[in-house]
Amino acid sequence: MSGVKAPEHGAELGLPASGAAAPGPPGRAAAARRGRLTSPWAVRLLSVVVVTTVWELLGRTDPTVASYPSAIASAAVDLIGDGPLLAAFADTLEGLAVGFVIAAVLGVAIGYLMGMFRLVEVALDPYVNALYATPRIALVPLLVLWVGIGFELRVTIVVLSAIFPIIMNVHIGTRNVDRDLVDTGRAFAASRWQLLRTVTIPGSLPYVFAGLRIGTAKALVGIIVAEMTAAATGTGQLLLQFGRYFETDKLFVPIIMLGLLSIVLVEAMYAIERRAMPWRRTER
Amino acid sequence: MSSQSSADPLSVLPVSEGGTDPAAAPLLQIRGVSRTFRSVDRKVLDDVDLDVAAGEFVSLIGPSGCGKTTLLRIVAGLLSATTGSVSLGGSPSDAPSRDKAMVFQHFNLFPWRTALANAAYGLELQGVGKRERNERALEYLRLFGLEEFAGQYPGELSGGMRQRIGIARALAIEPKVLLMDEPFGALDALTRERLQIELLRICETTHLSVVFVTHSIDEAIFLSDRIVVMGTHPGRVVETFDVDLRRPRWTYDMRAEPSYARIRARVWELLDHEMSGHGGAPG
Amino acid sequence: MRLSLDTRAGVWTVRVCTLALLLGAWQIYADGISRALFAPPTEIAESFVEIAINDDALLDAAVVSMGSMLVGFALAIGVGVAVGVAMGRFRILEHALDPYVSFLYAVPSIALIPLLVIWFGIDATLRVVLVFLAAVFPIIVNTMAGVKQVDGELIDVARVNCASERQIMRSVILPAALPFVFAGIQVALAQALVGVIVAEMTAVVTGLGGLIIRYAQFFQTAKLFVPILAVMALSIVLTALLRMLQRRIAPWATVDLREL
Numbered sequence: 037m038s039g040v041k042a043p044e045h046g047a048e049l050g051l052p053a054s055g056a057a058a059p060g061p062p063g064r065a066a067a068a069r070r071g072r073l074t075s076p077w078a079v080r081l082l083s084v085v086v087v088t089t090v091w092e093l094l095g096r097t098d099p100t101v102a103s104y105p106s107a108i109a110s111a112a113v114d115l116i117g118d119g120p121l122l123a124a125f126a127d128t129l130e131g132l133a134v135g136f137v138i139a140a141v142l143g144v145a146i147g148y149l150m151g152m153f154r155l156v157e158v159a160l161d162p163y164v165n166a167l168y169a170t171p172r173i174a175l176v177p178l179l180v181l182w183v184g185i186g187f188e189l190r191v192t193i194v195v196l197s198a199i200f201p202i203i204m205n206v207h208i209g210t211r212n213v214d215r216d217l218v219d220t221g222r223a224f225a226a227s228r229w230q231l232l233r234t235v236t237i238p239g240s241l242p243y244v245f246a247g248l249r250i251g252t253a254k255a256l257v258g259i260i261v262a263e264m265t266a267a268a269t270g271t272g273q274l275l276l277q278f279g280r281y282f283e284t285d286k287l288f289v290p291i292i293m294l295g296l297l298s299i300v301l302v303e304a305m306y307a308i309e310r311r312a313m314p315w316r317r318t319e320r
Numbered sequence: 321m322s323s324q325s326s327a328d329p330l331s332v333l334p335v336s337e338g339g340t341d342p343a344a345a346p347l348l349q350i351r352g353v354s355r356t357f358r359s360v361d362r363k364v365l366d367d368v369d370l371d372v373a374a375g376e377f378v379s380l381i382g383p384s385g386c387g388k389t390t391l392l393r394i395v396a397g398l399l400s401a402t403t404g405s406v407s408l409g410g411s412p413s414d415a416p417s418r419d420k421a422m423v424f425q426h427f428n429l430f431p432w433r434t435a436l437a438n439a440a441y442g443l444e445l446q447g448v449g450k451r452e453r454n455e456r457a458l459e460y461l462r463l464f465g466l467e468e469f470a471g472q473y474p475g476e477l478s479g480g481m482r483q484r485i486g487i488a489r490a491l492a493i494e495p496k497v498l499l500m501d502e503p504f505g506a507l508d509a510l511t512r513e514r515l516q517i518e519l520l521r522i523c524e525t526t527h528l529s530v531v532f533v534t535h536s537i538d539e540a541i542f543l544s545d546r547i548v549v550m551g552t553h554p555g556r557v558v559e560t561f562d563v564d565l566r567r568p569r570w571t572y573d574m575r576a577e578p579s580y581a582r583i584r585a586r587v588w589e590l591l592d593h594e595m596s597g598h599g600g601a602p603g
Numbered sequence: 604m605r606l607s608l609d610t611r612a613g614v615w616t617v618r619v620c621t622l623a624l625l626l627g628a629w630q631i632y633a634d635g636i637s638r639a640l641f642a643p644p645t646e647i648a649e650s651f652v653e654i655a656i657n658d659d660a661l662l663d664a665a666v667v668s669m670g671s672m673l674v675g676f677a678l679a680i681g682v683g684v685a686v687g688v689a690m691g692r693f694r695i696l697e698h699a700l701d702p703y704v705s706f707l708y709a710v711p712s713i714a715l716i717p718l719l720v721i722w723f724g725i726d727a728t729l730r731v732v733l734v735f736l737a738a739v740f741p742i743i744v745n746t747m748a749g750v751k752q753v754d755g756e757l758i759d760v761a762r763v764n765c766a767s768e769r770q771i772m773r774s775v776i777l778p779a780a781l782p783f784v785f786a787g788i789q790v791a792l793a794q795a796l797v798g799v800i801v802a803e804m805t806a807v808v809t810g811l812g813g814l815i816i817r818y819a820q821f822f823q824t825a826k827l828f829v830p831i832l833a834v835m836a837l838s839i840v841l842t843a844l845l846r847m848l849q850r851r852i853a854p855w856a857t858v859d860l861r862e863l
Contacts, residue, residue, distance in 0.1 A: 076694075080701070155608060155617065166835055169835060173800055177827060294709075296709075298711070299709050
């Protein structure tokens, strides 16, 4: 067995080969050998406790710089309780959801079209790659001119952020279906459409889900970009607002919540993926 | 393998009359088939003629690179012949059809389908309704004693089980010709022997024509009515042997028969010559 | 004579035709409907000449942007690989740091801008810092994954040969992890570019991002396209250069993430 493996395409946008936005599974065997004191969760807990304590102590000396955990916590309570945070979050989620669904439907369709029809692939490929390579924020001024600054703009930005990794991964997925399985379908006299339905689509699902997972993360970036550059509502606006008034303790709250949201969304995609591909549980 | 069920599982198989009738027109006719690969500019197959009668079991054996797998894939319709023709039952047959079914060395089961859905695959493509095709596929799984695994995914099953499902999948469409590409090559020796016997049992009942590619002389002798030895550079038929050992072959030790030794020695000699006479170590 | 799509000629014919169609339709639409909204390609070309050739503004802006980006990117590689290798090799370090790495990796970098503005004010340092933050986490995560997947048996071979930790690192771990490191760096490049443009469009208004903002503010649509296309071109060129460089250093470790 060669010691060098190629990273799977999940690494395409920063997801490691172990396949999660969070690093790999805890080293259970290693922990068992070394005893509970160095178990992963103990170390993590200790680490977080230490950092939080240091932060708390240093932060109190000059709260404007980086605030400190207890202040952030109380700000969180205020903001969530009767503050604007939940409303802003709802706006963010709305834009995110609508944009992602559109991106998913269009992206999967275009990806399969590119995989099935060489003409489509050849024609669209340069544009997909060029737009994928362009930071979406650079397109915002143009989009503002064309679409205005309402909900449509936010959705458009989200769609443009999420759709390209989806298209690309679906496209690659159609190419990477096991050749032998395609031959098997052909040997049983499958028509072109039967091959698509019974072999190509199921065989490319792992890539489709990798694309959707990456698309989810990109959609979140997209909605925040939209909100921070050209919108009047949403979490992005809160960030700008708190920053403008140097309210550092409040500022950390949406940042932390966005991080958590991102993790939750990716994990949710993993859960959906596991349900959609029940045969993967025992593979390899 | 359970044949202890109240109905004999083999009863699901379509029975056809008689054994091979040498006077009847051959079922499968391969005429002048050549295949050159553009990229390598090499003749992988050169003017191969082969007839397979209805109910006949023919093995193709030869060193790596002799084109036996290529020939099989041409018959299956997965590859096209550069020249020559393949006909089945008198009509041309150069594309995949429901009269031909293939079993692969690495099983090629669809990981996303259960055992039952895999076995029913060919039927599904032919448009057979869900209930009927599942019933029929289940019968073929029962043939191999696998009916209790019908709902499991291939990833959960052993190699031997997977290949049985692969064979069930091929049999389920009731083809006239079964094309097998080193089907037992990826299995351990014990499983291989069991599957060889199971295959012969099925052939006894259905009188299916089989074209079987193998590397193993013993396997070829055990299973076949006829052995076709192929050579390389270019791929071609070198010699053909009739195997005159009586059937059923699992009821005695064929190795004790004199004709076994004779055939084996001759095939071995031919293969040895092919492998060493053409530039050194076999593939 | 049918042109096959499998030949280079066929492929490029299709692409040139679609481009021509696209530009043609664009020109007609923009001329007819609204020049302010949809600058026709001809005007864009004129603007390009004006900005890039007559004025040097484009080049200056590009240099400014690229300068910050490359500094931040280089720092990200240095720190990212070091931390990633350390985390991959030493489980305790991995567990201690991974809550923060996972978390910061998950937060969209643009969301950190207000905080960074408080810390660094609106100057060049901000851009480098944002680029660094955008690029370092993909490198850490991918490097760590690469180190962790190194076959334990290969390491055993080295240990049996009495290799020191440094020798193990150099002869086994780094080469085996290299494809992952390269993949991480490719991803990080794209993120770095996003980072610098984000910083320039929202906080420190200079460079290419600054040009975009400036032309947008004055509704100079035709000019607006020029820095946008420049960013697009830079992205494609830099990615290609990176891949070439990686192939030079270690062809066996270079993965084309797009494979198209």
